[in-house]
Amino acid sequence: MSAATKTPLSQLLRVPAGPVSLKDFDAAATPGYPGTGKKDAEKRTEGLAAELSDLQERLFANGKADPEQSPRVLVVLQGMDTSGKGGIVRHAMGLVDPQGVALKSFKAPTEEERKHHYLWRIRQALPGPGLIGVFDRSHYEDVLVVRVEQLVPEAEWSKRYAEINEFEAELVASGTRLIKCMLNVSFEEQKARLAARLADESKYWKYNPGDVDARSKWPAYMEAYDAVLQECNTAVAPWHVIPADRKWYRNWAVAELLRENLAGLALPWPKPDYDVTVERQRVDAS
Ligand code: AMP
Numbered sequence: 613m614s615a616a617t618k619t620p621l622s623q624l625l626r627v628p629a630g631p632v633s634l635k636d637f638d639a640a641a642t643p644g645y646p647g648t649g650k651k652d653a654e655k656r657t658e659g660l661a662a663e664l665s666d667l668q669e670r671l672f673a674n675g676k677a678d679p680e681q682s683p684r685v686l687v688v689l690q691g692m693d694t695s696g697k698g699g700i701v702r703h704a705m706g707l708v709d710p711q712g713v714a715l716k717s718f719k720a721p722t723e724e725e726r727k728h729h730y731l732w733r734i735r736q737a738l739p740g741p742g743l744i745g746v747f748d749r750s751h752y753e754d755v756l757v758v759r760v761e762q763l764v765p766e767a768e769w770s771k772r773y774a775e776i777n778e779f780e781a782e783l784v785a786s787g788t789r790l791i792k793c794m795l796n797v798s799f800e801e802q803k804a805r806l807a808a809r810l811a812d813e814s815k816y817w818k819y820n821p822g823d824v825d826a827r828s829k830w831p832a833y834m835e836a837y838d839a840v841l842q843e844c845n846t847a848v849a850p851w852h853v854i855p856a857d858r859k860w861y862r863n864w865a866v867a868e869l870l871r872e873n874l875a876g877l878a879l880p881w882p883k884p885d886y887d888v889t890v891e892r893q894r895v896d897a898s
């Protein structure tokens with residue numbers, strides 16, 4: 613199949629409408645991967661860097677030239693511990709100019725944040741004009757950990773799906789392209805990754821004893837994820853499930869999704885707000 617007729621990765625990974633069960637998604641799959649596998653993945657991911665870099669610079673330039681009209685991009689990363697949210701930031705987002713990326717990691721809310729509506733801290737972290745925002749966890753925690761741990765009553769969290777859809781629709785309408793990625797790691801692979809962290813002193817820092825507590829509630833988390841993928845999978849802000857058992861695929865897939873979305877913006881270089889001919893003459897004469 614030629615590159616022109618290939619199915620876009622965003623379509624391959626997009627969650628279909630209707631009831632969703634992560635049980636039906638293979639965490640070790642490699643849909644749309646054009647190469648042979650692990651061997652060439654690093655090269656392929658890095659091969660995206662030149663195009664990504666050009667596209668990101670166009671976005672950034674448009675943000676400078678016309679902040680009001682300039683699009684923004686927001687990558688939302690969700691996934692269980694060890695699914696690789698940090699790895700994505702390093703390997704996929706690391707391919708573009710760090711000046712153009714606004715990274716935000718969401719932890720348990722601070723005392724200050726708890727005084728506000730749960731979307732308050734999210735709104736504050738939204739990317740500005742020309743920027744690519746990356747959320748490592750997001751407002752979805754407010755229907756994931758919050759639901760599983762019963763941090764608020766069901767009557768409250770159950771209203772949030774519709775509220776999140778409304779919030780995201782507004783975001784998109786005001787010029788933000790949302791790329792929602794659920795990094796789907798399997799229960800078995802998570803165990804292997806946690807064990808690997810305890811087998812190597814250079815990885816101890818990544819291990820958090822609390823991860824095993826969350827792991828012990830795996831079915832409840834999967835149920836909460838299924839609900840998110842079903843209830844908040846809208847036409848303007850669809851979910852993608854990224855098979856994440858193979859790190860090389862996961863990194864390539866998110867980089868390619870970003871490339872595809874940036875290319876879809878089809879951004880021209882901004883027109884200068886000065887007379888180029890006059891300025892050339894001035895530079896020559898200087
Ligand atoms: P990590 O991303 O591994 O550094 O862990 C961040 C922790 O913050 C995870 O245990 C999340 O479940 C937790 N967290 C993030 N957002 C929220 C939230 N809105 N309410 C409660 N816990 C949260």
Ligand code: MG
Binds near residue numbers: 693694820823
């Ligand atoms: Mg963690």
